[in-house]
Amino acid sequence: MKIFELIKNGIWHRNPVLIIGIGLCPTLAVTTSVSNALWMTVAAMFVLVGSNILVSSIKRIVPPHIRIPIFITIIASFVIIVELLLKAYQPEVDKALGIFIPLIVVNCIILGRAEEFAYKNSILDSLFDGIGMGLGLGFALTLLAFVREILGANKLFGYTFIPGMEPSLMMIMAPGAFFTLAFILWAMNAIKSKQKK
Amino acid sequence: MFKTLIKPTLILGTIGLISSLTLSYINKLTKPEIEKRLQKKKDEAYAAVLPQQLGYIIVEKDKRVLIDGQEFVYTRAEKKDGERNINAYAFEIAKRGYSGLIRSIVAVDENMKILGLSIIQQTETPGLGARVKEMISKETFFSHFFGNAAETAEQNAQSWFEQQFIGLDCTKQIGILKKGEFSTASEEYKKELLEKNSVSAITGATITTKAVIDSIAEGIEKLKKAIDQEKHSQNAIHKEGKTP
Amino acid sequence: MELKALFTIIISTVFINNYVLSQLLGLCPFCGVSKKISSAIGMGFAVIFVMTMASFITYLVYKYLLIPYEIVYLRTLTFILIIASLVQLVEMIIEKFSPPLYQALGIFLPLITTNCAILGVTVLNIESGFVTAEFGLVKTVVQGLGAGIGFLLALLLMAGIRERLELADVPENLKGLPITFVVAGLLALAFLGFAGMKI
Numbered sequence: 061m062k063i064f065e066l067i068k069n070g071i072w073h074r075n076p077v078l079i080i081g082i083g084l085c086p087t088l089a090v091t092t093s094v095s096n097a098l099w100m101t102v103a104a105m106f107v108l109v110g111s112n113i114l115v116s117s118i119k120r121i122v123p124p125h126i127r128i129p130i131f132i133t134i135i136a137s138f139v140i141i142v143e144l145l146l147k148a149y150q151p152e153v154d155k156a157l158g159i160f161i162p163l164i165v166v167n168c169i170i171l172g173r174a175e176e177f178a179y180k181n182s183i184l185d186s187l188f189d190g191i192g193m194g195l196g197l198g199f200a201l202t203l204l205a206f207v208r209e210i211l212g213a214n215k216l217f218g219y220t221f222i223p224g225m226e227p228s229l230m231m232i233m234a235p236g237a238f239f240t241l242a243f244i245l246w247a248m249n250a251i252k253s254k255q256k257k
Numbered sequence: 258m259f260k261t262l263i264k265p266t267l268i269l270g271t272i273g274l275i276s277s278l279t280l281s282y283i284n285k286l287t288k289p290e291i292e293k294r295l296q297k298k299k300d301e302a303y304a305a306v307l308p309q310q311l312g313y314i315i316v317e318k319d320k321r322v323l324i325d326g327q328e329f330v331y332t333r334a335e336k337k338d339g340e341r342n343i344n345a346y347a348f349e350i351a352k353r354g355y356s357g358l359i360r361s362i363v364a365v366d367e368n369m370k371i372l373g374l375s376i377i378q379q380t381e382t383p384g385l386g387a388r389v390k391e392m393i394s395k396e397t398f399f400s401h402f403f404g405n406a407a408e409t410a411e412q413n414a415q416s417w418f419e420q421q422f423i424g425l426d427c428t429k430q431i432g433i434l435k436k437g438e439f440s441t442a443s444e445e446y447k448k449e450l451l452e453k454n455s456v457s458a459i460t461g462a463t464i465t466t467k468a469v470i471d472s473i474a475e476g477i478e479k480l481k482k483a484i485d486q487e488k489h490s491q492n493a494i495h496k497e498g499k500t501p
Numbered sequence: 502m503e504l505k506a507l508f509t510i511i512i513s514t515v516f517i518n519n520y521v522l523s524q525l526l527g528l529c530p531f532c533g534v535s536k537k538i539s540s541a542i543g544m545g546f547a548v549i550f551v552m553t554m555a556s557f558i559t560y561l562v563y564k565y566l567l568i569p570y571e572i573v574y575l576r577t578l579t580f581i582l583i584i585a586s587l588v589q590l591v592e593m594i595i596e597k598f599s600p601p602l603y604q605a606l607g608i609f610l611p612l613i614t615t616n617c618a619i620l621g622v623t624v625l626n627i628e629s630g631f632v633t634a635e636f637g638l639v640k641t642v643v644q645g646l647g648a649g650i651g652f653l654l655a656l657l658l659m660a661g662i663r664e665r666l667e668l669a670d671v672p673e674n675l676k677g678l679p680i681t682f683v684v685a686g687l688l689a690l691a692f693l694g695f696a697g698m699k700i
Contacts, residue, residue, distance in 0.1 A: 081532065081678050082529060083529075084528040084529055084532065085525060085526055085527065085528050085529070085617045088525045088528060089524070089525040089526070121268065122268065123264065123265050123268065125265070126265045126268070126269055128585075128614075129269060129582070129585060130268070130269060130272055132581055132582065132585055132614075133269075133272055133273060133276055133578065133582070134272070134276065136276075136577055136578040136581050136582070137276035137279060137280055137578060139577055139578075140280050140283075140574060140575065140577050140578055141279075141280070141283055143574075143577065144280075144283055144284060144287040144291075144574060145283075145287065147287065147291050148287035148290035148291045148294070149290065151291075151294050151298075155378070155380070158357075158380050159621060159624050159625060159628065162576070162577040162580075162620065162624050163526075163617045163620060163621055163624070165577055165581050165620060166581065166614075166615045166616065166617040166619075166620050167617070168529055168615050171615060229385065229461055230690070230693070232382070232385075233382065233385075233523075233689075233693060233696075234522060234523045234524075234525055234689040234692075234693070235686045235687070235689040235690040235693060236686075237525060237686075237689075238682045238683070238685045238686030238689055239682070239683065239686040241682050242675075242678075242679045242680070242681075242682035242683045242686060243679075245678050245679040245682065246674055246675055246679040249673075249674040249675070249676075249677075249679065250674045253673070253674060276578070277575065277578075280574065280575060280578070281572075284574045351630070353629060353630075355696075356518065356524070357625075357628060357629065358628070358629065358630055
């Protein structure tokens with residue numbers, strides 16, 4: 061039961077991007093296409109789950125005052141593993157995501173979950189917390205990418221969406237990212253305030 | 258002393274050691290794969306810029322020379338035309354575009370006319386500069402996933418942006434025309450582009466277009482020097498052979 | 502080396518390729534610390550300082566340690582550890598020698614480690630090919646400085662607008678993050694005007 065709760069928390073009630081508002085850089089920068097968003101989710105989730113499990117399994121031997129450097133080392137190692145695997149087996153994805161793969165290291169979600177959850181909870185709970193938070197990030201990324209790819213490039217998964225429609229370039233560039241996220245957050249707030257009533 | 262200094266250092270050191278050992282193992286596993294892919298990509302790019310139907314055969318691959326203190330790598334190919342050998346050269350060029358390096362491989366014939374161009378690395382903005390790799394395709398999202406297979410058109414190996422460089426003369430400045438893109442150009446416009454030794458810019462990404470053109474010009478300068486050097490060294494060998 | 506090249510790097514990192522508003526890096530502090538102008542200034546200068554220093558050190562480490570020993574794949578790990586220890590070091594030095602400065606910058610320093618603009622600029626320095634370029638070290642440091650100035654500029658603009666926004670009548674559901682992103686979007690739109698500018 062708790063597993064289900066953890067995953068639901070990650071996707072909705074404590075969604076890292078849409079509710080807490082962290083991990084914004086990759087959210088805005090790589091959501092120019094749905095496939096980029098999905099690959100980013102896979103990469104970030106791998107690091108998130110891996111670091112959560114490792115941190116929670118060594119939590120007893122980590123002295124509190126040097127825990128942050130240790131977390132960073134663990135996270136960075138997982139990120140390098142992702143980097144190398146993508147370079148070897150999915151070079152196109154590695155090229156499309158570019159510097160946002162190494163930047164997973166400084167994604168606040170991952171360090172935040174290590175510190176806030178994995179350092180205090182059991183291995184199994186940390187595993188599902190990682191999955192939940194990863195899915196939450198994926199949900200936000202896909203939602204944004206879906207809107208931006210259709211409006212900004214008139215494409216979906218790289219194929220023309222409506223032949224002949226002129227896309228709005230702004231949506232694929234930085235301003236479009238901000239506006240789309242603002243709109244989604246506004247909609248979330250509206251839904252929440254309605255539920256309260 | 259032990260608790261505050263040595264123990265944390267030991268733990269941190271151990272974790273660092275374990276992680277670097279793991280990483281070096283994974284690096285060892287993936288390294289051949291990464292290199293294989295890079296080489297394959299390069300070979301494919303060479304094949305794209307020197308297509309088989311032109312009849313050129315690569316004779317000297319990845320020749321390294323020093324031009325103005327910097328290394329320049331080029332590949333020489335030739336084909337037989339009666340008595341004479343016609344040379345063609347392919348080389349890698351790079352220049353900073355809008356948001357990062359744009360690397361391409363370009364092939365020219367003896368008269369510095371472009372035989373082919375292939376962009377092998379770019380990180381330009383999707384929807385703008387990244388369209389240098391856009392294929393001409395009528396396929397849509399719906400036809401791909403819901404249509405029948407016959408509708409899905411076959412794809413050319415090169416993007417329209419790369420194709421329009423073929424036949425341009427590198428001894429002259431390559432220009433940019435902004436009357437629409439090559440992908441939707443009429444036959445007349447294509448003719449005009451070729452006459453004016455120009456390419457059509459990608460809408461909203463002139464910087465990207467310009468970077469590719471500039472990198473070609475830089476590469477051609479280096480190639481000319483490299484050819485000169487080669488001739489000189491060959492002449493020197495000839496002279497030495499003649500005068501005892 | 503011409504001075505023009507350095508000028509071009511500064512202008513393009515501050516305006517054309519502004520790290521926050523057009524490359525979308527460093528957004529967490531951009532949203533978190535932009536409520537008041539005074540804290541925006543403190544954060545901005547701390548970032549400029551760390552970015553310039555980090556660019557300098559990572560360049561040397563990459564060129565003279567990682568490349569010769571063929572451990573380039575450890576780049577991400579090395580850089581983030583350098584940044585983290587640099588931040589710690591800067592914090593200790595400032596605390597010791599200039600307590601007033603520490604009071605002004607101190608609280609922002611720990612936040613800087615997870616500012617992705619800093620790791621971003623060090624990685625981009627390497628990827629823009631400065632390692633093999635002539636005067637690469639100078640260019641790297643200038644790019645780090647420019648990126649920091651661009652960050653400060655974006656943060657200041659945002660803080661200025663948000664201070665005014667306090668007095669405005671914002672619809673209930675737009676309050677907080679949504680309106681911040683609308684403002685950021687408008688700023689980014691304005692910065693889009695620099696795109697394609699040729700120097």
